[in-house]
Amino acid sequence: MSSLLEQLIEAFRILPGVGQKTAQRMAYHVLEREREGGRRLATALADAVERVGHCARCRDFSETEVCATCASAARDAHQLCVVESPADRLAIEQATGFRGLYYVLQGRLSPLDGIGPREIGLDRLAERLGEGEVQELIIATNPTVEGEATAQYLAQLARQHGTRPSRLAHGVPLGGELEYVDRGTLSHAFGSRSEMM
Amino acid sequence: MSSLLEQLIEAFRILPGVGQKTAQRMAYHVLEREREGGRRLATALADAVERVGHCARCRDFSETEVCATCASAARDAHQLCVVESPADRLAIEQATGFRGLYYVLQGRLSPLDGIGPREIGLDRLAERLGEGEVQELIIATNPTVEGEATAQYLAQLARQHGTRPSRLAHGVPLGGELEYVDRGTLSHAFGSRSEMM
Known part of the structure; x- marks a missing residue:
C-alpha cells in the first residue's frame, strides 16, 4: 500500500x-x-x-438539461456553428462576436475507430436541421484529414435540408511569417488569394 | 455564481x-x-x-508521527543529510545510494523575509546534533545565495557539536557542454580541478 x-x-x-x-x-x-x-x-x-453532463440540445458540457447558451433568447437560432469539442466552442466564443448557436460533435467521423455519424450526434443534428429554423450551418471542424471529411459530410447534410453550409477560411495565420508556414497552408492560401481593393 | x-x-x-x-x-x-x-x-x-503532516523527526512530509525512513532500522543514523525541501530529499534518495537519514528544512535562511533559524527547524537540529549520534552532516542546500548562507550556518552549527560538515561538490554537470555552463560554475569547477590518476 x-x-x-x-x-x-x-x-x-x-x-x-x-x-x-x-x-x-x-x-x-x-x-x-x-x-x-x-x-x-x-x-x-x-x-x-x-x-456536469451534456446539453440535450447542443451536446456541450452543461450541468443543466439545456445549457445557458441554448436556453438564451438573445442568441440567433438561424446560425448554427458545428465544432468538434467544447474547447473549440469556447475558443470561437471568446475570439469572435458570434451570436448564433453551437452544436458540439464531441468527436469527428473516424470509421476505422468505429465513430460514425450516430456517435457524433449527426442523427440529432439532421432532425434539428429538419425543423427548418437553421439557415446557415457554419462548419468549424478542425483542418485535419478527419475534420475535413466530417466537414464534407456536414455540408452534404446541410444541403439535403436546404440549409446553407459555410466553412471557416483557411490561409496564412495573422502575425505569422511566410517562411515558417507549412506547405499545404501556403499552397492553399496562394490558390485562394483575393483581390485587394 | x-x-x-x-x-x-x-x-x-x-x-x-x-x-x-x-x-x-x-x-x-x-x-x-x-x-x-x-x-x-x-x-x-x-x-x-x-x-499528510510533517515527520516529528526529520520534518519531511509524513502521514504518521515519524516517517518510514526515520523509523527504519536499516538506515545509518551516523549520517544526516540536510535539504531544503521534500522534493530535494526525493531527488537525492532516487539518484544516490545514500543510506543515512535526512533533515528537511522546509525553507532556507532568509532574514529579510523573517525566516530565521527557528523557522527552518535549526533549534531542533541543534538538539539532535547534541545527542551525539550524528557523525557527518551532509549539507545539500541549493547552490543559491540563500542556500549557501544556510550552508555556512549549518556548517558552523555542526562544528559546535563536534559533527563533521560536508557539502555536495560543485562543478560542471555531467553531459553538459562547457560553452553553455554559466561563468560562476565554470570558474568554480576550474579552481577546484582535481588531478587525474
Whole structure:
C-alpha cells in the first residue's frame, strides 16, 4: 500500500501533459503552500465529475438539461456553428462576436475507430436541421484529414435540408511569417488569394 | 455564481505552471476522458491535504508521527543529510545510494523575509546534533545565495557539536557542454580541478 503522497502524485498523472516530475512538483506545491486551494480543487473536481453532463440540445458540457447558451433568447437560432469539442466552442466564443448557436460533435467521423455519424450526434443534428429554423450551418471542424471529411459530410447534410453550409477560411495565420508556414497552408492560401481593393 | 466547469478551471490554476489555457485543457480532458481518474484525484487530494503532516523527526512530509525512513532500522543514523525541501530529499534518495537519514528544512535562511533559524527547524537540529549520534552532516542546500548562507550556518552549527560538515561538490554537470555552463560554475569547477590518476 503506497503512501497518501505517492497516491496523490500518481493521481495527478491523469492530467494531460503531466508526467512523473510535474506530478511530484504539483503534489509538493499543494502540500507546502496550497492546502486550502487543494481542498477547493478536490471539491470542484468531485462536483464537476458527478454533475456536469451534456446539453440535450447542443451536446456541450452543461450541468443543466439545456445549457445557458441554448436556453438564451438573445442568441440567433438561424446560425448554427458545428465544432468538434467544447474547447473549440469556447475558443470561437471568446475570439469572435458570434451570436448564433453551437452544436458540439464531441468527436469527428473516424470509421476505422468505429465513430460514425450516430456517435457524433449527426442523427440529432439532421432532425434539428429538419425543423427548418437553421439557415446557415457554419462548419468549424478542425483542418485535419478527419475534420475535413466530417466537414464534407456536414455540408452534404446541410444541403439535403436546404440549409446553407459555410466553412471557416483557411490561409496564412495573422502575425505569422511566410517562411515558417507549412506547405499545404501556403499552397492553399496562394490558390485562394483575393483581390485587394 | 459561475458554473461548475468554470469553478473547476479556476481551481486548477492553483497548480504550479498552470495558467488559464492549461487549466481549461485539464478540465475538458477530465470531463471528456477521465471522469474515473478525476474522482480518484479528488479523493487523493482531499485525503492528502487533510492527513499528510510533517515527520516529528526529520520534518519531511509524513502521514504518521515519524516517517518510514526515520523509523527504519536499516538506515545509518551516523549520517544526516540536510535539504531544503521534500522534493530535494526525493531527488537525492532516487539518484544516490545514500543510506543515512535526512533533515528537511522546509525553507532556507532568509532574514529579510523573517525566516530565521527557528523557522527552518535549526533549534531542533541543534538538539539532535547534541545527542551525539550524528557523525557527518551532509549539507545539500541549493547552490543559491540563500542556500549557501544556510550552508555556512549549518556548517558552523555542526562544528559546535563536534559533527563533521560536508557539502555536495560543485562543478560542471555531467553531459553538459562547457560553452553553455554559466561563468560562476565554470570558474568554480576550474579552481577546484582535481588531478587525474
